[in-house]
Amino acid sequence: MERRYIVDTTLRDGEQSCGIAFDVDKKVKIASILDSLGVYQIEAGIPAVGKAEKEAIYKIMQNRQNAKIVAWNRMNTQDIKHSFECCPDIIHICVPVSYVQIYSKLRKNKVWLINMLIECVSFVQANGFEVAIGFEDASRADITFMLSIISTLESMGIKSVRYADTVGVLTPVRAADTVKSLMKNRNIDIEIHVHNDLGMAVANSIEACKAGAKYIDCTMFGLGERAGNCNLFHFLHATERLYNCGITTHQIGQAQKEIASVIGGL
């Protein structure tokens, strides 16, 4: 079976779901369960949120056995400085790539975006950390613009890009077509990150994998903003005869019980 890699974002996107807040102890315990489970990467949180979040990520790094620990950041150097204090394996920079995000939310333009991206990536690299890039709202973005950003990123040594269906509007055919197009035109690995707003998160992740995506973002219990992210158990259950993700459905069942007991009721 082909190998695929799970990126668990329960502690970042999962925790962003309304009504969920983990303290330092809970985050450290959940990360430890995910690490033992065999998750490839753990997106541990957002250092810029505050002192407790930074302490949690730092402790997660101290306890880590195998998983790579990721700290998530908005695309600005102030946020990124907070990440340096946590000493994570990877510093993730979230880049809003759809025009609605660039022009309505940031109220900037494409030139500004690319300049800021280069500044942030250089800043992280100059401080000796590995950088990962996430394309926010990629499912509503112009593919030619994304390809041009990837070209810039390749020249800076970036090996993979997260394709985020931030508002959960992807269909399976679009997931497959876009991942194929990105991979055909650029020598880069794709990480698929989908939301379940239309109930198609598992299918969209599967289609992205079939098209070549190497990394799949999931959360425990499908936690995440609005209708949640791709549910890790559901994804593994659907693909256990298709991909080797390094985790069995039996193992995930046990981990779910342990995490539910840490969270104390969902």
Place this chain on the structure above:
Amino acid sequence: MIRIIDRTLSTMDKNLPSGDKLLEFCNMLIKTGVNVIELSTLAYEKMGNTLPVGVKYILHLNVEDSPSEYPHFNTFSSRHSGMNNEPNIISEFQVNDIREINLLRQYSNLSNVRITGLDDIMCHDYTHIFEALKTTFKGNIDLCPEDKYNCATATAVQWVLSGGKSVSCSFAGAGGYAPLEEILLALRISIRHKPNLDLCVLQDLKQLYEEITGLKIAPNKAILGDKIFMVEAGIHADGLLKNPITYEPYDPKIVGIKRTIVVGKHSGTKAVKMKLAECGIQVTDNEMSEIINKIQDKSMEHGRSLTDVELNDIVCEVRAIDGKKIYS
């Protein structure tokens, strides 16, 4: 023409409510824009053999039932047994393994078929399988994917996107089928298929469905959940304020839900300012910094977002103004 068949009322035989409730459910389904409602013989009898107008109906027959016993119906569905091959009967075939599709060739002469199952079709080349079905059957094909692997909505939507004319589903995925509400919104967003512009009735349907089945719809259930349009994270609240489509797949009002902003561990300055502004409260930068610290501590202590009353308490504490309520 896309035909959406709702089969919810063929899945409730074990806990059928009163006839009035069933009629109410039927009337609400009609408002969603479904083209056909399918019901069981038991549900039909419980409704006093009367049905609301405004939609077509299919009666689901058990193998021992005969269409002649139900003269008010033009169309029936039934698991294929070889006994009922009339053109007005949709013959159902359960496909649990895609290799079984080859076995269907012997039934290619049927004019109305329904394929159920296909749970793991997304793990295969689904476009190839759809083509095989279209080649096998020259008549009408209805697809009723099942949801064992949480891919039923995607299968139904892709069937329509690839030219399929008919899909069957059920409200909230009752009976293990694709959830109706997800198909409605997915087709609305992906191909602008809008049989009904106003889907507020989905919230009423949810309430009645919960009452009938005794099941509680999860707060994060796509389209229906109570919390799907509650926003906490600061960066998203800011984006939503500038332009709601930055972080919403569709306008919550369409499905009868109101967007609410709550504060919690991730709420930044802008989100908290926005929340306080709802009540005309302004705070200084120093106060805001202290308020945010306390919001974070309290959220982590409780393991959740904060209620308006709890936020009020924090602001009062920071300002040291006893008894002054921000939220009434």
